Amino acid sequence: MTYQQYMEFIQHTSESIFSECPVRKTLELLNGKWKLILIYELSKKNSYRFGELRKAIPTITNTMLTSTLRELEEIDIVHREQYNEIPPHVEYSLTEKGKSFFPMFFEIAKWGEKYL
Amino acid sequence: MTYQQYMEFIQHTSESIFSECPVRKTLELLNGKWKLILIYELSKKNSYRFGELRKAIPTITNTMLTSTLRELEEIDIVHREQYNEIPPHVEYSLTEKGKSFFPMFFEIAKWGEKYL
DNA sequence: CAGTATCCGTTGAGATACTG
DNA sequence: CAGTATCTCAACGGATACTG
Numbered sequence: 001m002t003y004q005q006y007m008e009f010i011q012h013t014s015e016s017i018f019s020e021c022p023v024r025k026t027l028e029l030l031n032g033k034w035k036l037i038l039i040y041e042l043s044k045k046n047s048y049r050f051g052e053l054r055k056a057i058p059t060i061t062n063t064m065l066t067s068t069l070r071e072l073e074e075i076d077i078v079h080r081e082q083y084n085e086i087p088p089h090v091e092y093s094l095t096e097k098g099k100s101f102f103p104m105f106f107e108i109a110k111w112g113e114k115y116l
Numbered sequence: 117m118t119y120q121q122y123m124e125f126i127q128h129t130s131e132s133i134f135s136e137c138p139v140r141k142t143l144e145l146l147n148g149k150w151k152l153i154l155i156y157e158l159s160k161k162n163s164y165r166f167g168e169l170r171k172a173i174p175t176i177t178n179t180m181l182t183s184t185l186r187e188l189e190e191i192d193i194v195h196r197e198q199y200n201e202i203p204p205h206v207e208y209s210l211t212e213k214g215k216s217f218f219p220m221f222f223e224i225a226k227w228g229e230k231y232l
Numbered sequence: 233c234a235g236t237a238t239c240c241g242t243t244g245a246g247a248t249a250c251t252g
Numbered sequence: 253c254a255g256t257a258t259c260t261c262a263a264c265g266g267a268t269a270c271t272g
Contacts, residue, residue: 006218010160013225018172022228023221027152029232033264036143044126050234056134061265066235087233088272097231102122104227105139107220109129112138115213116145149245166254177246182255203253204252 029075034060034068039077039098040105047081047093072098145191150176150184155193155214156221163197163209188214 013021030036034057041056042048048056053065060068069092072078077098083089129137146152150173157172158164164172169181176184185208188194193214199205 001219001222003215003218006159006222009222009225014160018174022232023156023225024153025232026224026228027156031149033147037140040139040143043122044130058134061267062235063237063266064264082234085233086272088235090234099119100227100230102119103117104220104223106117106122106125107223108142109125109139111216111220112142114216116138116141170254178255179247179257180245183245201253204255206254 032068032071034064035072038065038068038072039094039101042078042092042094042098043102043105047091050090050092053092148184148187150180151188154181154184154188155210155217158194158208158210158214159218159221163207166206166208169208 013023016022018024030039037057037060038053041053044056050065053069054060054062057065069078069080073080076095079093079095079098081091081093083091129139132138134140146155153173153176154169157169160172166181169185170176170178173181185194185196189196192211195209195211195214197207197209199207
């Protein structure tokens with residue numbers, strides 16, 4: 001995307017009042033320390049178990065992993081599938097809405113590879 | 117970008133250990149409630165004055181605007197230009213590194229327009 | 233296994249008042 | 253105009269104990 005193209009885009013989104021701006025609203029939705037990190041991790045595989053996520057993101061605590069998963073479930077970004085076996089078995093995966101963040105992660109990766 | 121293309125990309129970035137992953141590192145760099153919102157606002161114009169940013173983002177406080185601007189200056193995303201006049205005059209703008217977030221905002225906007 | 237409950241300490245953020 | 257200083261409150265972190 002060129003600078004010129006971005007300027008045309010931003011002129012368009014700027015017309016919506018600030019609180020109705022899709023960028024602003026999306027950023028607010030994803031506000032919180034772990035949301036994007038978790039969505040990104042979930043994008044790597046079809047499904048994850050709770051303990052698997054803990055290992056994949058070693059710095060998150062039990063409590064924060066649970067509450068972040070619940071919040072993402074609430075807004076239909078994460079799907080929780082429970083299998084009533086003994087021992088219990090739960091699978092977390094991204095919904096279609098969640099998978100729609102893929103292009104954004106791709107752009108973030110390009111930025112990171114260039115500047116970090 | 118297709119699903120297949122994302123899967124190839126993610127397989128590549130997953131090879132780097134978690135803490136070295138460019139996506140993860142970028143997300144950590146941008147961690148904080150106001151960083152992305154501020155960078156996005158700064159993307160709309162060539163430069164902003166302090167008071168102008170306050171008006172543009174009415175929900176941010178004086179304190180958080182100052183400290184977020186300082187943090188973004190530190191990592192070379194925001195440039196601060198001070199004019200020693202009376203009354204004081206300061207201009208904030210994005211560096212090239214800051215402007216490199218444009219494609220990401222474009223993807224975020226597309227997501228928001230589709231799902232919000 | 234996949235959590236919840238509790239408590240407590242630390243850090244991030246908000247509100248208000250004030251200043252070079 | 254462009255901020256600081258200070259105080260308070262909410263979010264997050266870390267440990268431990270416990271359960272369907």
